[in-house]
Amino acid sequence: MLKIVVLLLFLFISKCNSYSFRYLQEREPGPSPWGKYRISSKTGVKIALPTPEQLQWQAQELGVLIHFNIATYIDGDGCTGQIVPNISLFQPYLLNTDNWAQTMVDFGAQYAVLVGKHACGFHMAPTDVKFPVNPSGRIIPYTYSIDYSSMKGRDVLEEFIASCKKKQIRTGFYYTVVNNNWFDVDRGYVQNRSLQPGQVNITQKTYENIVLQQLREIWTRYGKLEEIWFDGGYTEDMKGPITALLAELQPQAIAFNGYGVSPNPARWIGTEMGIAPDPNWSTGVTNDGGDPDSPIFCPAECDTTLQDHDRWFWGINATLRPLSELIQVYHETVGRNCILMLDLTPDRAGIIPPEYARRYKELGDFIRSCYGTSVTPTQQLIVQDSSLHVLRFDATPVTVDRSVIQEDQTNGQVIRAYTVDIQLVNATHSDQWITVAKGTSVGNKKIDIWSIGAQLVNGVRLNITKSVDTPVIKAFTVHLCN
Structure with missing residues (x-):
């Protein structure tokens, strides 16, 4: 060198x-x-x-x-x-x-x-x-x-x-x-x-x-x-x-x-x-x-x-x-x-x-x-100071195998940790969620391919567990890929 x-x-x-x-x-x-x-x-x-x-x-x-x-x-x-x-x-x-x-x-x-x-x-x-x-x-x-x-x-x-x-x-x-x-x-x-x-x-x-x-x-x-x-x-x-x-x-x-x-x-x-x-x-x-x-x-x-x-x-x-x-x-x-x-x-x-x-x-x-396209939710909720994003598919359960997060970095990259949870259609309790992905840096784009593979879900949840300022999510989508 x-x-x-x-x-x-x-x-x-x-x-x-x-x-x-x-x-x-x-x-x-x-x-x-x-x-x-x-x-x-x-x-x-x-x-x-x-x-x-x-x-x-x-x-x-x-x-x-x-x-x-x-x-x-x-x-x-x-x-x-x-x-x-x-x-x-x-x-x-x-x-x-x-x-x-x-x-x-x-x-x-x-x-x-x-x-x-x-x-x-x-x-x-x-x-x-x-x-x-x-x-x-x-x-x-x-x-x-x-x-x-x-x-x-x-x-x-x-x-x-x-x-x-x-x-x-x-x-x-x-x-x-x-x-x-x-x-x-x-x-x-x-x-x-x-x-x-x-x-x-x-x-x-x-x-x-x-x-x-x-x-x-x-x-x-x-x-x-x-x-x-x-x-x-x-x-x-x-x-x-x-x-x-x-x-x-x-x-x-x-x-x-x-x-x-x-x-x-x-x-x-x-x-x-x-x-x-x-x-x-x-x-x-x-x-x-x-x-x-x-x-x-x-x-x-x-x-x-x-x-x-x-x-x-x-x-x-x-x-x-x-x-x-x-x-x-x-x-x-x-x-x-x-x-x-x-x-x-x-x-x-x-x-x-x-x-x-x-x-x-x-x-x-x-x-x-x-x-190029994502599964469209029937309802999208953003609560708790922008730290929780929930995609609901109650009317039509969907099969998906990955999630994509994009952070709005106009005022800087502020997310430091997150989890992605899903609610299975066949869950024993209607409010039961399981974690399928977690990470730290998001930035322009973070793709998480779920290790458990494709799942039939009623909902997907992005939870920002740590940030240095109020997070702004540009996009949160789910996909099923071949």
Whole structure:
């Protein structure tokens, strides 16, 4: 593991194959201008307040992270070491971003983030950046980009934005600040070692200028962005300039790994397997289940792959995760107050392979069929200071096997514990209830699949047993799923 100074000391964990990074913050920072909170009149505790942008982003629940770059054309999952794939490899002869967008719709994605530049250094959009090489000082253009490939004249970022706009899908960009193999940059710094074939020698200052110029390009040319991905964070030297640039150009964007540079941060969950801890809180900045006592609202994003073995870029003979596993991923991410960001991986032709498109749609179809509608109660009661919600089905008993709770977090996440009880049709006493689920964090959404399976019930009851302020429930529903 390698360490780099960001806002505090972050421990970076490299994923095995794709040579991208997430960061793990070792402790929560002290007072910050970024976080806002209120004091509960009920308990006197601090309650972190979200921004409207964070709430809107969290409510989307499903998104995609599109890995398509020159790394698609090599055997490894991304550039490792000092590998710089020859630009002649980049030949997506059927490239069609409308095809990508249709697959997003079939899955149910509400937003999409496209890799603009990954660790290889290849830039997917035309760039006007020129820079001096070291030690001669000769000025050259950034030639490791799409304009110097067989796709000269195309702007994949622009095409992606246009395709998503037609389908009303929000958009964002991934641009790794801390890696660029073309310049032999690792963990944010130009390395002092022998250059490999294809690499270009520059100074650290030149590299930082290039990053800022290219961020300015992609943050100004494509309109308002929903999300900006800082995979691996940023160095301490870059934090200030990036903060200023983000505030100037895209202040409303959600910033993944962005605590300290954005008022709208989101955090990584600490794994790429599509599993959020339970409980998982909307507050706290460590890359795990968060912290219910934190005064910082920083919801989690769960990024994971469709392909097996944590593979992000399309691979020859790669296998897909089975639908049953992806359904479990949905329940262990969205169902645990985490937004699910599933990898979308075009192949070397530049389109989504049919078997991949089918699996995305299968998952989307399950989610829609299971949770698109709920069993409608004949009567709904809310009593006891909003802490008890009862759904009655007296006129027509129903069979259900799970419950979904959504908390209104406009004034912060306040629920700390709950139970879900059911009243069986064949209960010996009409007022007899049995507990089928219990938990702590609710947040944007908590799904409880009852361990006792499907039951014929007259009523379902949600009881908020602990909160730090008056709870507000956005929705409480029950379902029967196949």
